[in-house]
Amino acid sequence: MTEAPQDQSGRAAELEAELAKIRAGAVKGARVLMRIAEGSPHSAITFAGVTVGTDPTPVPAHVAPALAEAAATAGVQLIQTDTEA
Amino acid sequence: MPGAPLVYTPPAYNTGNVIYGTGILFTATTGTSVPSDQNLGLGSSWTGLGWAYVGSLLDGVTVTFAPTVQNIVIEEQPTPVGVAVSTADLTVTCNLSEETLANVNLSWGNGGTIAVTSPGAGQPGKSVLTLSTNFQSMSVALVGKNTYGFAGVLYIPTVISAGQVQTAYRRAAQQRVYPLTLSAICPFSSITWSELTAIATS
Numbered sequence: 001m002t003e004a005p006q007d008q009s010g011r012a013a014e015l016e017a018e019l020a021k022i023r024a025g026a027v028k029g030a031r032v033l034m035r036i037a038e039g040s041p042h043s044a045i046t047f048a049g050v051t052v053g054t055d056p057t058p059v060p061a062h063v064a065p066a067l068a069e070a071a072a073t074a075g076v077q078l079i080q081t082d083t084e085a
Numbered sequence: 086m087p088g089a090p091l092v093y094t095p096p097a098y099n100t101g102n103v104i105y106g107t108g109i110l111f112t113a114t115t116g117t118s119v120p121s122d123q124n125l126g127l128g129s130s131w132t133g134l135g136w137a138y139v140g141s142l143l144d145g146v147t148v149t150f151a152p153t154v155q156n157i158v159i160e161e162q163p164t165p166v167g168v169a170v171s172t173a174d175l176t177v178t179c180n181l182s183e184e185t186l187a188n189v190n191l192s193w194g195n196g197g198t199i200a201v202t203s204p205g206a207g208q209p210g211k212s213v214l215t216l217s218t219n220f221q222s223m224s225v226a227l228v229g230k231n232t233y234g235f236a237g238v239l240y241i242p243t244v245i246s247a248g249q250v251q252t253a254y255r256r257a258a259q260q261r262v263y264p265l266t267l268s269a270i271c272p273f274s275s276i277t278w279s280e281l282t283a284i285a286t287s
Contacts, residue, residue: 019133022133022134023117023133023134023135024135026117026118026134026135027113027114027116027117027118027135028116028117028118029116041202041208042200042201042202043201043202043203044200044201045198045199045200045201046187046198046199046201047197047198047199047221048114048115048195048196048221048223049112049113049114049117049135049137049195049223050114060114060116062115062116063114063221066219066221067198069219070196070197070198070215070217070219071198071200073198073215073217074198074200074213074215075200075215076198076200
């Protein structure tokens with residue numbers, strides 16, 4: 001069955017979100033959830049191989065402090081939403 | 086009195102062990118898992134786990150192992166009685182041919198951030214690389230085809246990009262290339278070279 005283009009786009013977004021979780025899970029160690037702050041003009045930031053978007057994204061704990069600092073330097077507003085075990 | 090005939094019979098060599106061909110270079114956040122053994126040769130299994138493929142290269146990948154040693158000598162003997170390893174530098178170098186912000190950042194120390202702004206009303210979409218000298222470590226994997234025709238993987242868990250980078254903007258002589266030098270900064274015993282040798286039995 002052929003899906004409508006907008007459905008494919010939505011499905012692609014779902015798969016990208018799922019892929020981001022798999023990728024984050026592939027990095028050993030504890031993780032924190034971070035995302036771009038609401039109202040920010042930015043939609044994503046990439047640092048040290050980690051990409052954070054507007055949805056909560058697991059970030060390796062050892063990368064999070066440097067990411068937060070780098071984001072501030074780049075003028076990107078990041079917020080931490082939670083911590084994963 | 087005649088003895089046994091003198092013969093000259095060298096051992097056979099195996100041309101099948103003479104390997105050539107390009108290597109596929111991946112980088113990732115330090116600590117990123119490598120694919121399962123079954124999928125070591127599958128490019129999408131690497132990228133699916135967050136490994137980034139550096140793309141096309143000017144002249145392939147070069148792995149350089151350059152130990153320096155200290156001879157331990159005694160007065161009574163002209164040859165060393167021992168050789169101690171002083172330093173053991175392992176580097177992976179290549180010239181990135183694809184000019185992307187990710188590759189520029191990678192060759193310039195991997196310390197920058199790439200902020201993405203989506204297009205909107207009066208706002209063109211853009212990506213901005215903000216550079217930093219706070220170089221970030223990463224993991225690197227070099228995947229090549231081995232003598233069995235399967236994947237062979239050199240995995241270095243922690244490297245730093247800290248090489249000299251010089252890029253020429255030429256009209257027609259050459260594409261812009263970004264030299265990449267990745268130096269291992271992990272215990273030597275944590276570096277592995279895996280070779281797939283046979284398919285699974287079931």
